[in-house]
Amino acid sequence: IHRGGILYPRNTETRQVVPLDGLWNFVAPNITNPFVGFDQLWYRDSLKKIKDFDVHLMPVPASFNDITTDWKIRDHLGLVWYDRYFFVPKYWENEGRVWLRFGSISYAGQVWINGELLMSHEIGHLPFVGEVTGLLKFGQENLVTVSCDNTLLSDTIPQGKVEELVNGRLDLTYTFDFFNYAGIDRPVYLYTTPKTYIDDITVVTSHLKESTAILDFNVTVIGNDTSNLKCKITLIDKEFPILSTYEEASNCRGRLEVKHPKLWWPYLMHDEPGYQYTFKVELLNQNATIDAYSTPIGIRTLSWTNSSFTINDKPVYLHGFGRHEDSDIRGKGLDLPLVIRDHNLIKWIGANAYRTSHYPYAEEIMDVADELGIMIIDECPSVNTEIFSDSLLSKHKISLTELIKRDKNRPGVIMWSAANEPRTQYPAAKLYFKQIIDHIKSLDVTRPTTIVEAQSYNIVESSFYVDIISFNRYNGWYQYEGDLDVISYYVIKEAQAWHERFQKPVMMQEYGGDTLEGLHFLPSFIWSEEYQIQLMSEHFKAFDVLKERNFFIGEFIWNFADFKTAETYTRVGGNKKGIFTRQRQPKASAFFVRKRYWALAKEY
Ligand code: GCB
Numbered sequence: 001i002h003r004g005g006i007l008y009p010r011n012t013e014t015r016q017v018v019p020l021d022g023l024w025n026f027v028a029p030n031i032t033n034p035f036v037g038f039d040q041l042w043y044r045d046s047l048k049k050i051k052d053f054d055v056h057l058m059p060v061p062a063s064f065n066d067i068t069t070d071w072k073i074r075d076h077l078g079l080v081w082y083d084r085y086f087f088v089p090k091y092w093e094n095e096g097r098v099w100l101r102f103g104s105i106s107y108a109g110q111v112w113i114n115g116e117l118l119m120s121h122e123i124g125h126l127p128f129v130g131e132v133t134g135l136l137k138f139g140q141e142n143l144v145t146v147s148c149d150n151t152l153l154s155d156t157i158p159q160g161k162v163e164e165l166v167n168g169r170l171d172l173t174y175t176f177d178f179f180n181y182a183g184i185d186r187p188v189y190l191y192t193t194p195k196t197y198i199d200d201i202t203v204v205t206s207h208l209k210e211s212t213a214i215l216d217f218n219v220t221v222i223g224n225d226t227s228n229l230k231c232k233i234t235l236i237d238k239e240f241p242i243l244s245t246y247e248e249a250s251n252c253r254g255r256l257e258v259k260h261p262k263l264w265w266p267y268l269m270h271d272e273p274g275y276q277y278t279f280k281v282e283l284l285n286q287n288a289t290i291d292a293y294s295t296p297i298g299i300r301t302l303s304w305t306n307s308s309f310t311i312n313d314k315p316v317y318l319h320g321f322g323r324h325e326d327s328d329i330r331g332k333g334l335d336l337p338l339v340i341r342d343h344n345l346i347k348w349i350g351a352n353a354y355r356t357s358h359y360p361y362a363e364e365i366m367d368v369a370d371e372l373g374i375m376i377i378d379e380c381p382s383v384n385t386e387i388f389s390d391s392l393l394s395k396h397k398i399s400l401t402e403l404i405k406r407d408k409n410r411p412g413v414i415m416w417s418a419a420n421e422p423r424t425q426y427p428a429a430k431l432y433f434k435q436i437i438d439h440i441k442s443l444d445v446t447r448p449t450t451i452v453e454a455q456s457y458n459i460v461e462s463s464f465y466v467d468i469i470s471f472n473r474y475n476g477w478y479q480y481e482g483d484l485d486v487i488s489y490y491v492i493k494e495a496q497a498w499h500e501r502f503q504k505p506v507m508m509q510e511y512g513g514d515t516l517e518g519l520h521f522l523p524s525f526i527w528s529e530e531y532q533i534q535l536m537s538e539h540f541k542a543f544d545v546l547k548e549r550n551f552f553i554g555e556f557i558w559n560f561a562d563f564k565t566a567e568t569y570t571r572v573g574g575n576k577k578g579i580f581t582r583q584r585q586p587k588a589s590a591f592f593v594r595k596r597y598w599a600l601a602k603e604y
Contacts, residue, residue, distance in 0.1 A: 001119035002099075002129045005200025005220060006406050008363055009101055009191040012292045016095070020144070020188040024084040026058030032168055034078045034151075043112035043145040047083045058082060060188060061103065063181035063331025066564075076150070077162065077170045082184055083145040090139030096194040098136055101129040103186025103362060105148050106332065107156065112145040123157050123395065125359040125381050126402045127186070150182035155391040157399050158358070158383045175384045176358060176420075177575055178324055179564040181331035186362050196223020198281050198293045203409050204446055206255075208301045208312060213261040215299065219252035219281050226250045229283050229290060236278040236294075237262070249283055263312050264298025264411040266352045266373045268601035273373025274298070276411065298370065298411025304448045304467055306503045307551040311375075311414065317547065318375060318554030319600050320346070321579075322357035322510055325365070326563035328582060334362045341584050342560070343368050349579075349590060350597030355452075355509060355556060358383040358420045360403050370412040377450065377509075378407055379417035388428040397439045404443045415468060416440050416447055421454040424462040433462035452509045457498045468553070469498045472510035476535045482526055484534050491542035499551045507554035511539050514576040517587050529588040532579070536589055540596055557593065 009017045025047040029036040037043075040050075048055055056073075058064055060082070065074045092098060102109065106124030110117065114137065119130035136142055152160025152174055160174035174180060200220040207214040219231055229249035234241050235256055247254050267273045276296040283290040303310050310316060323342075325332040339362075346354070353375035360378065369376050380399045385392070400418070407413050418436050422429060433451060440449050448467035453460055463469055473479075473494060475487040491508065498506045515532035524530035536557070546552035562578035565571045574582065579590045 001121060002131060004222065006127050006129060006402070007198070007200060007293060007295070009099075009189040010293065012294065013289055014194050014291045015192055015293070016092075017189055017191040018086075020084065020086055020190055021060050022084070023057045024060050024082045024184070026056045026064060027053050027081045028056075028064070028073050028076045029053050029079065029081075030072045030076060032170055034149075037079055037081050037147060042081055043083075043117075043147070044115040046085075046143065047081055047145070058183070059330070059333070060184045061186050062183060062329075062333030063106070063185050064183035065179070065181055066329050066331055075171075077172045078151060079147050079149050080183070081145065081147050083143060085141045085143055086190065088136050088138050088140065088142055088190075092136075092192060093138040095192040097131055097192065097197065098133045099129050099191050099193065100132045100144070101127060101189045101191065102184065103127050103188070103334065105146065105184055106150065106182045107152060108149045109184075110147045114143050115145075123381060123399045123402070124182070124185075125361070126399065127363065127406060132190075146184060148183055150180060152180065154387045155389060155395065157381050157392070157395050159385060159387065159392075174566070175386065177565045177571070178326065178358065179331070179566055179574075181326075183331075183333070185331070185333045187334060187364070194223075194291045196221065196226060196229070196283065197291045198283060200405075201279065201281060201293070201295055201409065203279055203295075203297045205299050205301050208261075208263075208299070211260050213258040213299045215256040215258060215297075217254060217256065217279070219247075221249045221252060221283060229285055232282040232284055234280040234282070236280060252281075258299065261299045264300040264373070266311065266316065266375050267347065268350065268352055269311075269314070269316070269604050270373070274371050274412075276370065295409060296370065297409055300411050302414055302447060304505060307499075307505055309448065309468065309505050309553045314604075316352075316375070316553070317600060317603075318353040318507060318556070319597050320351035320353035320355075320374075320554075321557045321560040322355050323560040324357065324563040325361055326561070326582070331564070334364055336364065338584070339365050339368055343372060343374070345580060345584060346374060346560075347372065349594045350601050352601070353377065353414075353554065353556075354560065355379055355417060360406070363406065366407060366410055366412065370410050374412055375414045376410070376412045377415045377417050378403065378413045379420060379452075382419040383421065385419060385422040388426065388432045393432055393435060396436060400436070400440055401443065404440070408444060414447060416444070416449050417470070418449060418451050418466070420452045421472060422451065422462070423455070424451065424453060425455045425459040427461075430461040434465050437465040457494065457501050463498075463502050463504070467504065469502055469504045469506040470509040471495075471498060471506070472558070473508070474511060474513070476538065477513040484524070484531075484538050487535065487538035488542040488545070491539060492545050495542075495546050495552055496549070499549075505551050505553045507552070507556070508539075508543075509556050510558035511535075512558040512577040514572075515578075515587055515589065516572065516576055517581050517585075532587065532589040533592045536592060
């Protein structure tokens with residue numbers, strides 16, 4: 001596995017990208033031995049030759065769980081196997097290096113090329129890449145085999161537990177409520193780079209004053225001999241090259257000064273939101289281009305105090321949702337029509353932000369948010385942590401390292417969320433989260449941090465370390481169910497108490513109630529569309545009071561859309577707290593929220 005940069009694969013003057021998405025062969029050995037496949041050396045040859053198990057056609061990218069009609073595949077625990085053949089052109093032999101990159105495998109994956117182990121990766125929802133040059137047969141068919149393990153334990157991110165049922169079947173339980181979808185759920189790319197290549201790029205807006213922006217950049221180059229190379233940086237304003245600079249390739253870091261920059265602004269805060277430049281890097285040997293790579297960047301700054309949060313020195317109020325990557329049939333698999341539909345709904349409803357609850361979303365989704373000016377609270381895959389240990393801590397740090405490496409240049413990412421609803425009332429959580437937040441700060445000081453809390457403000461210790469307080473609370477639902485008339489009292493009281501104890505800006509990250517579309521009651525009754533509207537309306541009253549108190553910086557509904565959960569009697573076909581259905585049609589509440597969100601936007 002490559003431990004360096006994780007730049008998204010792009011075609012450039014010097015690089016070629018070949019997607020390996022499509023139909024792969026798939027085997028889910030439904031027996032209790034977790035090593036089936038390894039012992040039989042399934043990676044040595046086509047899965048189609050296996051005798052004792054069914055071989056399915058499986059689309060990539062997709063979660064495998066809901067594709068077949070077999071509950072044993074939906075609820076499969078342990079290893080599943082994928083493979084496919086792909087052709088590598090002869091001329092690639094002279095291209096330099098060839099790489100294989102997975103946008104994510106959930107939860108853990110191992111990859112073989114032509115029977116040889118290439119790489120292993122643990123923690124879902126994060127990309128990984130390995131160099132395959134030495135393993136390929138050029139001008140021929142090659143075999144890629146993947147094993148994928150969805151087992152969650154006390155030292156995985158997130159945690160889960162395996163239990164053996166009376167009949168010997170292994171059953172996974174977990175305390176978070178979204179379904180534990182698994183598989184090769186994001187795009188797979190084969191791509192080339194030259195032998196000496198641009199491995200990573202970091203660009204930060206370090207100053208923004210009086211119509212001048214200073215961009216600090218750092219480019220990592222890998223190769224045998226970089227001493228004669230130059231590194232050329234061009235900042236392209238849509239079509240026109242506006243600024244160039246040259247650096248030594250071996251130490252390609254420096255600054256760009258941009259006069260009268262067009263800033264990246266959030267949606268609805270500006271008439272040209274989401275403005276991005278192209279940051280182009282070329283490695284030059286004399287006048288020959290050795291490698292070239294371009295990435296979009298936005299020019300913007302963030303700052304925060306104990307009661308405010310600003311972007312480009314303007315205070316922002318975040319109004320949006322928690323979301324999920326989730327849809328019928330493909331589960332958490334990347335689906336571009338769905339991604340665009342979702343963002344069209346986000347624009348329609350007038351939201352300016354969302355949280356990638358409860359794991360990093362696909363890079364393709366993040367691209368859309370950057371481009372539209374949607375602000376993202378970027379969450380790592382840690383959810384509902386109950387048992388704190390050193391091995392968990394080190395994996396949690398790895399997940400943050402990988403997330404920040406992936407998303408550090410994204411203007412849309414305005415905050416790092418270290419975890420959702422960890423049990424921060426436990427004494428062990430204190431030092432644990434101090435180390436987690438220190439770790440984030442060691443990687444990025446330009447964005448604020450948060451931990452999304454479910455515990456009461458008076459028993460939580462970890463919030464001393466974060467920059468922004470986030471809390472989830474289900475007034476009118478998990479507590480005071482049916483008592484709509486007390487909601488606003490409790491919301492105001494709690495937000496104020498968080499601020500008083502920790503002296504930080506506060507936002508409400510989750511509130512809501514399950515709602516079955518088409519269920520109507522007058523007067524409103526729990527689970528009806530009327531109840532959801534009233535529950536929100538009572539929250540809005542509280543938010544209007546809190547907004548006047550400055551420290552309150554945002555309101556997120558739980559959830560954007562209905563989503564699938566594990567099977568439990570509290571869920572009718574999944575979690576129904578969406579203001580859109582799982583098919584992305586509005587419930588009555590969506591029209592109600594829309595009025596508020598557009599009205600909030602007018603206040604900027
Ligand atoms: C929460 C969790 C979220 C759940 C939600 C619920 O507090 O953060 O993941 O889906 O409650 O609806 O129970």
